[in-house]
Amino acid sequence: MDKALQSMIENMPSKTGKPLEEWVKLLKTKSFTKHSEAVNYLKKEHGVTHGFANTIVHLSKGEDTPTDNLVAGQYQGKEHLLPVFEKVKNFVSALGEDVNVVPKKTTVSFVRKKQFALISPATKSRLDLGLKLPGYPTTTRLENSGPFGTMCTHRVRLEKPEDIDQELKDWLRDAYAHAG
Secondary structure, eight states: HHHHHHHHHHHHHHSSSSSSHHHHHHTTTSSSHHHHHHHHHHHHHHOOOOHHHHHHHHHHHSSSHHHHHHHHHHTTTTTHHHHHHHHHHHHHHTTTHHHHHOOOOSSSSSSEEEEEEEEEETTEEEEEEEEEOOTTTOOOOSOOOOOGGOOEEEEEEEEEEESSOOOHHHHHHHHHHHHH
16 A cells, blocks of 8 residues: 555544544445545535545545556556656655645645645646745746646646656745645
């Protein structure tokens, strides 16, 4: 199991009020037709944050490794970009024990108290890394958020593992700090 997912499961009782098993048991008593309905139920009725709600719903469906399943789906036909994703994920996960890696259908969010980065395969040859860096000017490399809209303030295009250089790591560290 992914280290970040395991950490999220371990922190679930203190962050949500119940261990995973109780949340799964609760969801099994309901009948939702869509994933988002179950997530919204947990958020509205039980005050669970989006990242935990999304993880609980995925795990309640019997998916043993939701992170791997969702990420594999994102990179189908773009497997050559996985080393770039993994390098970003490993760096971000090492920023602190409070980092949650939250896979979704088309993106993976990196969340502390709030989301501070988001990564998505944008094309067959490129990933887009969204960052929340309020007040930072745009540059040739640190672009306007583009397709991420208000979820992020900036976007960086990544094509190869070498693109995760010191400058990018500094931006990720700053985004992480702002989210705490």
